[in-house]
Amino acid sequence: MATAREPEYRDGHGFIAEVIRTRRSKTADIRVEDGAVSVVVPLNTPAEKIDQLLVTKRRWIKEKIALQQEATPVRAKRYVSGEAFSYLGRNYRLKVEAGNFAPVKLVNGRLVVTVPGGAQQPHVIRNALVRWYKRQAEQKLLEKVTRYAPMVGAHPAGVGVRSFKSRWGSCTAKGAVEFNWQIMMAPTRMVDYVVVHELCHLIRHDHSQAFWREVERVMPDYQQCREWLRENAAKLVFESP
Structure with missing residues (x-):
């Protein structure tokens, strides 16, 4: 089994870029999601080449970060010790x-x-x-899918973590399940419900009575979880400074 690489970061002077090295990538790709910058590069790309790319794309990256900050409602968080x-x-x-x-x-x-x-x-x-939240989501959600998939009787093609604006998860056309990383702010039982919900969609692709029976079979208390998420969704938002 391959050992996980230590996280790698480069200082972009005004932002920090996470370096993701992969054998599947032939060229470098810069991503800006939720204001966080990542650079996907071939496995043996020298750090100097990554720094050069960040310098070249610095204006574009800063514009992307600014646009995403403007799109996120400004709230009370100041990101200081004690919050x-x-x-x-x-x-x-x-x-x-x-x-x-x-x-x-x-x-x-x-x-x-x-x-x-x-x-x-x-x-x-x-x-x-x-x-950090995304890394926790990748680990915890995979664990929960592994736990609940046999109970549901579903076999997802993969498990992914994404940023969704108005939903907690989805199923892809290829049979994979994807989850909103911000669900990690909710209590564990709510996370369980979201996992079971999406796994049940691999069996039933609608919200029919048959679908909800599948959910209830695994989670008899699903209605309370569903209601909690409906009432608290606005609190599970990662606020801008």
């Missing part, structure tokens, strides 16, 4: 430290973010947290 962030229904306090950019860590009940400039760069802190 609370929900993860699987439990609140964790943010601790911001100044230093070389490092992946977010959950330590002693605190979300520790280390970025150059510390609290002086709230958008960089937000982007670091977004990356």
Whole structure:
């Protein structure tokens, strides 16, 4: 079994870019999602070439980040130490430290973010947290799909994590299930419901009574979960600084 690579980051001077190395990529591809920048490159691309690409595309990247920040409602979050962030229904306090950019860590009940400039760069802190939530989503949702798929009797072609504006998950035409990473802010039981819901769509592609019977067979309390998500959806939004 291949070992997971350590997260790799490059300083874009105003943003931090996550480097994703893959054998499947022949050329470099820059992505800006939820204000977070990533660069997908062939496996052995030198760091110097990545830095050069970021310099070349810097204006485009900054424009993309600005547009995404404008599209996200401005709320109360300031991304400073002491603020609370929900993860699987439990609140964790943010601790911001100044230093070389490092992946977010959950330590002693605190979300520790280390970025150059510390609290002086709230958008960089937000982007670091977004990356952390997405990584947790990739791991936890795969675990939950593996657990519930045999109960549902469904066999998804794959499991993905995406950014959705108004839904918690979906099924692709190829039979894969995809989930909104922001569901990781909800309590665990709500995450379970979303997983079961999408797996049941692999059997029933509508919201007929037969579909809901499939959901109820695995989760008798699904109606309470559905109602909780309906009432609390507005709170499960990753706010802009």
